[in-house]
Amino acid sequence: MNATRMTCLVVGVNSSIGRAIFNFFKAEGHKVIGTARSRSPDDVDVYEVNFENDSQVKELIDKSEELDAVIFCTGFLPGKALVEYSDSDLDQVFQANVMAPMRLLIRLADKLNANSSVLFIGSIAGSAGSFDEAYAASKSALIGLTKSLAKKSKNGIRYNCISPALIDGTSMHKTFSPEVIAQHIKQTPTGTLIKLSDFVRVCYDLCQPHWGQLNGQIIDINGGRYV
16 A cells, blocks of 8 residues: 555545545545545546446446545435335345445455555444344444455455444434433443544544554444443
8 A cells, every 4th residue: 555645435425424534535635536326516536326327336447546445434324113114225224334335346356456445334333233223234244244355355455344333523413412412422431422533533544554454353433332
């Protein structure tokens, strides 16, 4: 990996986490491209990609340079119990949270540089469970995917998953009532939530060469709420 200037693909720039990571890498002087389901005309280096559309995926792959880092920020959280799900809801959750990353990884295989970093954004729900059982199951799948890919990694490519609890400053955080946020904080031993700006810095650091031996790991960022 180029220690001075990386080429990074951020998948899911529409999300608050994805946008923050995209902007941070760019501000640090790296080459960054991103994907989004929809984009504005002035959104530079962001490609509109529906991962169920093979021609759009192929166009992204054709335009991509060799990559030093890929960060998957796609996610969909309906926030309801399994008995409230329709079949289409289930398809949407697993498509966004699991299928899209796997489909793209298959096609990106030849674009990953030696010693590159692939980072999945998971969730505490994947390990600790959630009110939304389908969402938790989809995030659990990322854990199995991460560990399985790491065992077969070649050329120093490493696969890791960072699993946060609620992040202060995200779009999800902004939808919660003060009472719900207070409950999250109460259940967190450190008595605080990680800020989006700090979470982005952790993601950035994990893509650096000095983490070259970190492979197949689930990094829990939750203040001790799940250990």
